[in-house]
Amino acid sequence: MRVIGLMSGTSYDAIDAAAADLRLDGDSLVLHPLGMVGDAYGAEVRDALAAALPPAATTLAEVCRLDTLIGQAFAATALRADRELCDGRAKLVASHGQTVYHWTDGGQVRGTLQIGQPAWIAEATKLPVVADLRPRDIAAGGQGAPLVSLVDLLWLRGRPGTPVALNLGGIANLTAPDGTAFDTGPAGALIDAAVRHFTGRAYDTDGALAARGTVHEPLLRRLLDEPYYALPAPKTTGKELFHRDYLLATLADPAVLATPAVAAEPAASVAPAAPAAPAAPAATTAPTDIGTLAHQDVIATLTRLTARTVADAVRSVGATEVIASGGGTRNPVLMAMLAEELPGVPLHTSDALGLPAAAKEAYAFAVLGFLTLHGLAGTDPRSTGARHPSVLGSVTPGRDGLPRVPRGLKQPVRLVIG
Numbered sequence: 001m002r003v004i005g006l007m008s009g010t011s012y013d014a015i016d017a018a019a020a021d022l023r024l025d026g027d028s029l030v031l032h033p034l035g036m037v038g039d040a041y042g043a044e045v046r047d048a049l050a051a052a053l054p055p056a057a058t059t060l061a062e063v064c065r066l067d068t069l070i071g072q073a074f075a076a077t078a079l080r081a082d083r084e085l086c087d088g089r090a091k092l093v094a095s096h097g098q099t100v101y102h103w104t105d106g107g108q109v110r111g112t113l114q115i116g117q118p119a120w121i122a123e124a125t126k127l128p129v130v131a132d133l134r135p136r137d138i139a140a141g142g143q144g145a146p147l148v149s150l151v152d153l154l155w156l157r158g159r160p161g162t163p164v165a166l167n168l169g170g171i172a173n174l175t176a177p178d179g180t181a182f183d184t185g186p187a188g189a190l191i192d193a194a195v196r197h198f199t200g201r202a203y204d205t206d207g208a209l210a211a212r213g214t215v216h217e218p219l220l221r222r223l224l225d226e227p228y229y230a231l232p233a234p235k236t237t238g239k240e241l242f243h244r245d246y247l248l249a250t251l252a253d254p255a256v257l258a259t260p261a262v263a264a265e266p267a268a269s270v271a272p273a274a275p276a277a278p279a280a281p282a283a284t285t286a287p288t289d290i291g292t293l294a295h296q297d298v299i300a301t302l303t304r305l306t307a308r309t310v311a312d313a314v315r316s317v318g319a320t321e322v323i324a325s326g327g328g329t330r331n332p333v334l335m336a337m338l339a340e341e342l343p344g345v346p347l348h349t350s351d352a353l354g355l356p357a358a359a360k361e362a363y364a365f366a367v368l369g370f371l372t373l374h375g376l377a378g379t380d381p382r383s384t385g386a387r388h389p390s391v392l393g394s395v396t397p398g399r400d401g402l403p404r405v406p407r408g409l410k411q412p413v414r415l416v417i418g
Helices: 043-052 060-085 118-125 135-139 149-156 189-199 205-212 217-224 244-251 295-316 332-341 360-373
Strands: 002-008 014-025 028-040 092-105 108-115 129-131 163-168 171-175 181-186 321-325 347-349 394-396 414-417
Touching: 002 060, 002 360, 014 060, 014 360, 028 060, 028 360, 043 060, 043 092, 060 092, 060 108, 060 118, 092 118, 092 360, 108 135, 118 129, 118 394, 129 360, 149 163, 149 171, 149 360, 149 414, 163 295, 171 295, 181 189, 181 295, 189 205, 189 244, 189 295, 205 295, 205 332, 217 244, 217 295, 295 332, 321 332, 332 347
Parallel strands: 002 092, 028 414, 092 129, 163 321, 321 347
Antiparallel strands: 002 014, 014 028, 092 108, 129 394, 163 171, 171 181
């Protein structure tokens, strides 16, 4: 079955679409990648989304408007993927949508909201659409995240040692072979927030700002005091916690800025860069600093925070290798810092195992949509903390209803890239 997976992460900068031919072969699920396309959100949608996300207040009218605009944007990307990657022969679309709120209360997830109305995708493509994938796991007592953990477990099955799959998006998450999976904390979330605040740009292209900065150890120590990092797995977080105001409150602490950065370290030497990301939009404001702390130093410190917290999480599961994906892999300063924090632990990108790092999550959602359509579970309770595995999501019929698929199929135990 030819499936398109659609994803926009917590960085809310673009929609990624990956297409694959998927088939069950005994106890294996075989995935043949067909490629990926990506479309940046238009300025209107991106700005409206940024203005509506926590900790900002918004209205139901604005949520409704964004649900439509994002649904239409996802529909346009799905049409492009079907045309350019699938020769017009896709049979299913799986859409993660855009997360706008993940409701946690005392360590338990109570609800989640992803917008991007799937009816717009179904109407434009004429294809059935699997969407709303997270709520079912939450209803079963799970965290609803990391939702790609089942795909990671299938993908890494049989690999020697203790390989860990790591995703570096707005939030970082990992999956270990024993099923342990959790969000480690911010990957790009705080870095992007700082870059937007200080320079007006969307992100730190190629880690250039971090490379010019020096890690401010007092600030780093203050950031590492965040209680989330000490919570046991399974756990999940998002921009409900790690947002611009969180950062600015930390920077406003007089104890942080009053402490000389005598133990400061230069940013890591830059490793060979991954394929370049599109250039960030031009700055709309002149860069600003915080007192005597240069904005490049703040960004270097936040990059080190991501590397340190990810490395601590990786060590906690006894990883013997790390296979990374997501937009953070295109930041050579972050990847160099992560390698420094994990001496003796090989660090690869998922490209080496056949899944492009920029598209791995979109491929994972294609897999989850395929499983749902075939009545197969898309979660492992060891990863999310749910009471049982669940068939995920809701299905919006296409122009011709739903495709006929066999039932009573065996749950796959491995994912083969072929």
